[in-house]
Amino acid sequence: MALKVKCPTCGRECEYSEKNPFRPFCCERCKLIDLGAWAEGSYVIKSKNQEADDDLDISEEALATGKLHSKVKPENEM
Numbered sequence: 001m002a003l004k005v006k007c008p009t010c011g012r013e014c015e016y017s018e019k020n021p022f023r024p025f026c027c028e029r030c031k032l033i034d035l036g037a038w039a040e041g042s043y044v045i046k047s048k049n050q051e052a053d054d055d056l057d058i059s060e061e062a063l064a065t066g067k068l069h070s071k072v073k074p075e076n077e078m
């Protein structure tokens, strides 16, 4: 007799045995989804670090604006 458990991802009943390599998940997809949730959690932390990069982007934009002004100047000189 096979022990049946509910898949933590989709809630579907699946066989909890050596026959099912994805136990306690019902299939590989549900296992990957659960792992993906973990990966998403670390991604959120990563994007938080990227906020500091956004600040750098703003200063880069300011530099670009300064470049635009210096580009205008030679035109005025001509």
Ligand SMILES: [Zn+2]
Binding pocket: 007, 008, 009, 010, 011, 012, 025, 026, 027, 030
């Ligand atoms: Zn499932």
